[in-house]
Amino acid sequence: MLYTPIDLLALLIVTCSIVVQAWVGIGFGLLAAPLLYLIDPAYMPGPVLVLGWMLSVVVVLKQRHTLNWRRVLPAIVARLPGSWCGALLLVSIAPWQLSLFFGGALLLAVWLSVRRYSVALNGYSLTVAGFLSGILGTATSVGGPPIALLYQHESRLTARNEIAAFFLIGTPLSISMLWLNGGSELLDGVLILKMIPGVIVGFWLSRRLERVFQKDSARPAILFISAISALVVLWQGITGGLAAA
Template identity: 35%
Template sequence: MTGPEYAVIAGVVFLAACLQASSGFGMGMLAAPVIAIIDPALLPATLILLALLVTVMVTVTERQSLDLRGTGWALAGRIPGSFLGAWLVAASSREGLAWVVVIVVLMGLVLAVRGWAPRPRRRTLVAAGAASGIMGTATSIGGPPMALVWQGHEGPRLRGTMSAFFMVGSAISMTMLWLAGAVTPDMLALALWMVPAVVAGYVASRYVNRFLTPGRLKGLAFGASALGSVLLVLQLVLSG
């Protein structure tokens, strides 16, 4: 990659980390389309590693507000979902995964805009966890299913619960990808270079939380995700 491409990725990772730390989700939705435009081969492991770092920091910060019971049921679905997601990565082409990123993001946006809000019951949490495992492992975008289920939580409880789930889920996904041989040295190197951007995004989120409401943060996530998906579709069409 060129210097400007590194700079673009660092910028979007900074914004995505800030968004993730502020609202509990959105890192993959914001950053995955942009990284897929630059080099689809860097997905999904690079973003999953960076999301793991963000979620560890937020979970520690918001540990007093966790919904441990709900997180446990969601993780029960995440594990088998991660197996299937790792298989998709091993069996799919780079272009195919890029299209999956677009479809996943747009599906999440449509459901969120339509206001679908399933109740966080046991079966719903397990199903959402499984969907998040498949999507998160295959595309690094596992937020939409859990955001729909837990959208009734607010503030620290939403951030803490989502982060605890994604912290464990990201670790599971990375293990599955590693066993599937889908983690390359380039992915690890880029993730290492992006650590300062992630930490800076987390620090910025502590200030952003004072000025932006959860509704505005979600609007920012959805708008940025929609723009990234449109750009990715154009890139795929033109390259085809």
């Protein structure tokens, strides 16, 4: 399989984003999605969803004996209707409108993280977060913030493992909703295959980093890069909207 320089850049983005997600539990969607979108909109949302799901498979398989499936179940169930709503949004909205929505949702997620907004971690809040994650994850590939905000006061490993369990079940729901709502062309198999080495190498690197770093020291970098990327995507939406007017 041949890689162009642009493909290699995308592979580097995927690898670095997988390292962050595998280490702290969130970051792949926030970091990879806006940057890959700038390289090629075809990465959004199908390939990003599938690549993130592959990481969840690996994490859950390694941590399956320590997962609290009962606690995260309400979020998993609520992701189904949220994914359906997100799929309808994706196939019915103009590209510039999607850029505005995606950029605005990402900026909101960053702002909430900076403000350290949090609510109690219970069945009700997990249900709401699961529904919102389904909408954002299906429409924009950034489904992590709604669910991750609930786990911000949990230990890093607990948050990482339970969020991975949520995405293990929730991501296929989003992909199914895309397929059922006429978005099968959004799943570019070639792009997915080219980026799989990034998932493998990224997870391997995260295991090495865990021996050196024990705290969420990558969080400020994630928020900074996400904010810049969101502003760029928002600008594309604004210029696209003005051109369409």
